[in-house]
Amino acid sequence: MKYFIGRLGDWRTTSLVALAVTATVLSLFIFPAVALAQDEAAATASQEQEAAYTLNTLVMFLCAVLVLFMQAGFAMLEVGMNAAKNTINILFKNVMDLSVGVLLFFFIGFGLMYPGGDYEGKWFGFGGTGISGMDMGPAVDATADYSPSADFLFQVAFAATAATIVSGAVAGRMHFKSYLVYSAILTGLIYPISGMWKWGGGWLDAMGFQDFAGSVVVHAVGGFAGLAGAIVLGPRIGRFVQGKSVAMPGHNITFAALGVLILWVGWYGFNPGSQLTYWGADNASITTYIAVTTTLSAAAGAVAAMVVGWVMFNKPDVTMALNGALAGLVGITANCDQVALWASIVIGLVSGLLVVVGIMLLDKLSIDDPVGAWPVHGLCGIWGGLATGIFGTAEGVSFGTQLIGTAVICAWAFFTMLIVFAILKAAGILRVSAEEETRGLDISEHGMHAYPQIQLTEDHVSPVGA
């Protein structure tokens, strides 16, 4: 009987996935008609327009590929910074963030985030399922800046990034099925709704809030969603002993460093790609300018975090430097198009400092965020939003507006996800049992070892003084 209910429990949640499948089948009858209707509409465009459309579309496509590559970076970073016994679980979550994310963003998210001109300045809108104006044949509208498919690909890569940030913050103790539910809600609802406020032409955009490539819209959303998860879940067993913070070292720093280097590379899709139109000397110039500010900030972040860590802990700590590079990347994301080069270095230096402070702050508050998702993406996401107000040179940029926009989006992500996690907790499917956690999610959730041939030791390290 108990067994039967257990199965049911599984089913209740996997049925979510089944739902997505059903949605597919339903849509079978909707899409083709739309597509055919638009077939004829393909407008004729001037030669220059044609060239611009071509180039914008293809460069955006290549940038989207770089952003998608970041999934590998996140996977490696998160795996490396956690215990070996949770490796399968983390990899699985990352693959599913992307896969479930793609499908849900396709069915719901894209329509919510880019509802179209009718919803300008609004809080909410829905432009329909799938990708409007998208067709398998010739360009629907060659006078547009780029193809709708390139746009979708680029946007879905961003959505998957926001989702995957959380994975690291909740590592080691969350039920896999609950994670799937979370992931679906974030990419299908939470992210696109606040994303619409800015990038979909919603109220924050109308207000003049600026966030070029998503320090706030993407990273802070992921970071604060992760914080909500970390708080509701509570720390891993043994992470705080009698109020004292105990390190739980990651099992493979090579993977972690590889992950960061991949993320750094992927960011060249994330930030420069967000220019969206690259055609023309001016656009191309700005696109590469963005790449330079991004690089300088990342480098400054790594150096600052190394120095700060060195001073504070008396040894140069590579995990700090790695987090610092990411912090610099997050911090510059909102303003990479509009700050001076010196400012990009300052933004990176501050980001590198902030990430160390953020990690220590969470330790003080006894919040367990295994990979530092909040310090990197949440805190430096805020910093990116505010730095735009401080160093930004774009017309109309104002610190006040930046403050409001940043605060609102962070609060949105934090509180909605707090509710989602709280509901999952109330339903009793959020956190695995202590025994399952101790054995590791790989065995308890997936019945597999990531490294079956290696005898791993886990308990032979103790906090100083114990």
Next chain:
Amino acid sequence: MKYFIGRLGDWRTTSLVALAVTATVLSLFIFPAVALAQDEAAATASQEQEAAYTLNTLVMFLCAVLVLFMQAGFAMLEVGMNAAKNTINILFKNVMDLSVGVLLFFFIGFGLMYPGGDYEGKWFGFGGTGISGMDMGPAVDATADYSPSADFLFQVAFAATAATIVSGAVAGRMHFKSYLVYSAILTGLIYPISGMWKWGGGWLDAMGFQDFAGSVVVHAVGGFAGLAGAIVLGPRIGRFVQGKSVAMPGHNITFAALGVLILWVGWYGFNPGSQLTYWGADNASITTYIAVTTTLSAAAGAVAAMVVGWVMFNKPDVTMALNGALAGLVGITANCDQVALWASIVIGLVSGLLVVVGIMLLDKLSIDDPVGAWPVHGLCGIWGGLATGIFGTAEGVSFGTQLIGTAVICAWAFFTMLIVFAILKAAGILRVSAEEETRGLDISEHGMHAYPQIQLTEDHVSPVGA
């Protein structure tokens, strides 16, 4: 004496490589003349043609780089899914698939696959060694769509992909030198010949067979060559005990997942790149449309395989989801340019289901394919070919033709390679001894450990009931 013969045996096969070297020297006297003759021929082209040529060439180049990156993906996937004691061997095979493949495709393969217009509708042709119409200087023919070098680079990357698929299917028991022989034959002969039938303008192309980016031409060829290898070699020791299939877990799932994510990324070169001409709003639009169908199918494949695996084995199995993503990618490869978005999701879902079924089928048949090369590339390659007939919207596409083309190419790859492997077996150089296999190919073939500092356990897991 015995020792001497042993050395001779080595030599007989390494001499194959020596042959390639000799071929190089011979060609020294052929190429320069050709090149010089064409030097003057460079035609003048209109400005639009020039722009198109430039953009097509450069985007194809970048796509080729993405496809070449897939080599890293295959290496990581195959290494991760096999025992640690065969790691060096697998890495070596992958590096050599690429290196030997590049040289042989240059000397023979490219000429066989693209023999030129004279062989239209034919079964066989040879356009000469090297790259015809290729020159180090200015564009030979600027009215062409793209440069011959870009074309060669793109095509050679595909050939290396076909070759490397097999590596996983024959892992753990094949002599390294035999593998080199196989690899040379596949990239030099088997793949280019059937490739010519379709992409070289041969008889299948004339018949109307469609395979956009190679579900059949590349993946099914690799998959069925691998199947032939797996059958002739027989299973690894301990893989089937008294008719019962025994799992031999891969030693590092992190590497496997990294490999799949790299492959996913590389596929954006494979499929969208196969558009070949990207200039113009229409082409650019289709290129990115292809990227979207590819993404949707991969995501659907991963989700479907996860769900099916979850239902059947009662636990979500990440190796299934990873294989499912690849399956979705293979399934959409033939038709990514001509199916509706909903259809791409259906194709992915079916692929995800098929790959699980395929893995179980091989187990039933006691065929040992360590990484699932056949279920992923062979079975879903067929599915991709047939799905083109079902969901395809291109003019002239017909299920019957798809069935014939798919069957013929699969049979060609399977039977020719069956013969090659059988000959190697008859020569006694196909499979290593039981003792060598047990110790692992790394030590017995290469005298090296991949992880010399780690004490690896191998035998401490037994099948249920034993």
Next chain:
Amino acid sequence: MKYFIGRLGDWRTTSLVALAVTATVLSLFIFPAVALAQDEAAATASQEQEAAYTLNTLVMFLCAVLVLFMQAGFAMLEVGMNAAKNTINILFKNVMDLSVGVLLFFFIGFGLMYPGGDYEGKWFGFGGTGISGMDMGPAVDATADYSPSADFLFQVAFAATAATIVSGAVAGRMHFKSYLVYSAILTGLIYPISGMWKWGGGWLDAMGFQDFAGSVVVHAVGGFAGLAGAIVLGPRIGRFVQGKSVAMPGHNITFAALGVLILWVGWYGFNPGSQLTYWGADNASITTYIAVTTTLSAAAGAVAAMVVGWVMFNKPDVTMALNGALAGLVGITANCDQVALWASIVIGLVSGLLVVVGIMLLDKLSIDDPVGAWPVHGLCGIWGGLATGIFGTAEGVSFGTQLIGTAVICAWAFFTMLIVFAILKAAGILRVSAEEETRGLDISEHGMHAYPQIQLTEDHVSPVGA
């Protein structure tokens, strides 16, 4: 007291980093003015110029991203080829080569390397700090070939490559802080000064010395700087026992192979990207021609090194093949634009042979270069420079000039770095103590294990005969 001095020692060197930070603050007051002044200067350009500028800039940007990705390749290769106990240290060095390198190249290096037209034919010049003619807004000069930011990004990626090559040669025994000093000097001074001689329009360029993408300017500089480091540092403990060379196997060959495959892929940015202008059928054609020679040489290098290794050591050794592929890539780098295809194969074959010879030569000389940085980058860098004189077809190329240019640059890198390393040695901060070395740099320098959950064995292998 002793403790206090120890702290001071740390501080003396970390203060170097602090200096960089100060420099930033100073520059705050210089940059904005420059930027604003140029704001208005944006010239109008013809449509064709505009298209060329756009395409050149964007393709250079993408190539720069590929070159930056090589950092991940170097990190993986070097980590994999060394003992596990030095992993953190190597990763940290690689991340810092990039981060410190970016900042120093920005402040000093770029101005030294590209001082501008006034310094044509000279030995030395300084064009100012930062990136001249760079602006965050529209293109400063749309009649230029590409944006200054794209240029900077591409060049800084090269500088970081030169720096990171050394990391492998000095692995396992050098103080981290000394490495930071070295890295800053190389990217800030040594590399840009000799780089200016050729690429900055200096005296070697005026003389007709040719080095397309940097076999000499980048790789030989890194290789010889590494050699200087390896000599001054002396071999690792246990590497040469009574004059006999003892292997110290790398701990993870999978990482090493992944690194090489990433480097191979990254090289498509390094070599083809060095065409700098890609617009027009001719440029595009040459760009991809370069990609093909690069590919052929890499493949030939891998095959040659495998065969040579197989003949000499009686077993196919994957580390030789991997080094061979890199050797082929280095050898073709100087001349990839101007040699015939057959020549590119010959260059690769010779590179593959040379790398094996180079490794054995260092062993004979009792010089310990853990990853073979000198054989790969130094020796094959020389070969690349000379091969340009042998096989090159560009106008004015001469073996004599190549010989001079190659010799001068190698000597420059070798002797200046010899001095730098000697000074660090005299200051007593170059090499860690024997005890620290034995325990590994990860613990002694960084207080961290890369793989804390794995029990690693180190001493259980002994040289034959011992």
Next chain:
Amino acid sequence: MKLIVAIIQPSRLEAVKSALTEVEVFRLTLMDVQGFGRQKGHTETFRGHDLAVNLLRKVRLEIAVNDAFVERAIQAITKGGRTGDEGEIGDGKIFVLPMDDCIRIRTGERGNEAI
């Protein structure tokens, strides 16, 4: 002199070490082992196959003690080694072996002083 060999749960290592410290046993050698006993193993899967894992991770302690310390060491291990209040199947065993001699390598001391 006795050599005490104890097979314990990895999760009890810290507790056992504390308990031993309390009875003034400060020195020991430990290694990772795999145990096969009454405790049930679990089932793992890989690509749809079930694998029975009967060998469970344990930690093996080796403690050389003078005769006077034998009983307290045993008590300490028993106390620290129990999972929960009642102990659980799989908590392990202690084996007491006679020992003829003990030598400290550094000094060459022998016998009781060397322990």
Next chain:
Amino acid sequence: MKLIVAIIQPSRLEAVKSALTEVEVFRLTLMDVQGFGRQKGHTETFRGHDLAVNLLRKVRLEIAVNDAFVERAIQAITKGGRTGDEGEIGDGKIFVLPMDDCIRIRTGERGNEAI
């Protein structure tokens, strides 16, 4: 009571375990070890260097038994542990050590019952 220590070939582990089960010895502890004996090692290479690997992978079993079980356990290990019919050099050794006491941690039981 005896403590039987057996060093065997990793490839014979399954056979030894079956043989022990047949004679009703169900509990044991095992660990991975490296052996140095008459069996020749092999040569490894790394970048053109030969390395002699004299230390070979073995598995070490530790089995506490009552006196009545000693002989059967020895027979079972000898039977299961031989490679091929004749056995091969390197098949390993069995050491029988006297044991003074045995304690089950969970219950505190001692002596023969605890084994």
Next chain:
Amino acid sequence: MKLIVAIIQPSRLEAVKSALTEVEVFRLTLMDVQGFGRQKGHTETFRGHDLAVNLLRKVRLEIAVNDAFVERAIQAITKGGRTGDEGEIGDGKIFVLPMDDCIRIRTGERGNEAI
């Protein structure tokens, strides 16, 4: 017959092996272990946290010898096992255990010949 168990520094392994070879002790089994003794551990860090690592890497040798070889084996290990001239804290211990029997698995030989 005795079973000699020696806990040594990993860095002394080669020296101990040579010294044993000199006194004609050719066979042994070794394993990686972690030791806890008088030698101080070190402090590690991870993201700003200090971790005390008290368990230090050691190698454990197990050597079955006939009575006549016991003393020389002990001397050899003591000689080879010392770090520097004086030895250092942490150089380890040798435990000598009585052994009732020894069996060679391949041949079934027992007692002194089997060692």
